[in-house]
Amino acid sequence: MDRVIKIDYDALKVDLKKKGYKLTPQRRAIVDTIVDNEGKHLTAEEIYDEVKINCPEIGLATVYRTILLLEEIGIVSRLQLNDGCSRYELVHGDERHRHHHLVCNKCNALIEVEDDLLDELEASIEKQYGFHIVDHSVKFFGICSDCQSKLDE
Incomplete structure (x- = not known):
């Protein structure tokens, strides 16, 4: 079953503002990359590689900080497997629990x-x-x- 993923960027802006942050073009590019790669469970480095294609000025540290911020406000969740890497996926609003x-x-x-x-x-x-x-x-x-x-x- 394929889902059509839509991010409510207005709500994201509000959530970020509550934490004292703005939705910068770099943060939006990171969110867009995670949405575009839904189901792939990317690492921070893989997200960075994808974002860098359209946003070459972005740094890996920015990607790490943004992912942690997105996790904190409930946009993404971290998935730990047996491979020693943290992987990230979108939190779906229609799920009562993580799948x-x-x-x-x-x-x-x-x-x-x-x-x-x-x-x-x-x-x-x-x-x-x-x-x-x-x-x-x-x-x-x-x-x-x-x-x-x-x-x-």
Whole structure:
């Protein structure tokens, strides 16, 4: 299911202003790059490489600072895999929680799971521990179907 991603730049301007920042052309280029590469789970360096194509004057430090700011205001979330890199993806307004991921141990493919199947488990945990859950992050590690079929050959 392909989503049409639209960023409300007016709301982003307001969120940035609350933190004492402006939506500069560099910040907008970074957000546009993340939107244009939706589903690719890019590292900061990969975002920098993409942004630099249309915004050659930008520095890597600006990209890092902007990503941290976007994470702080809830535009992107950080995803840690077993590869030692932080990856970033858009936070979708229609998701109650972050979506889950399947990570292939062979080829490092990253597959998004769109269904949130943990509502019952969350309710049980909240009741048992008196803990209000506001978000969760789930990653399953295994072998993707492509790598499985190569093993069968």
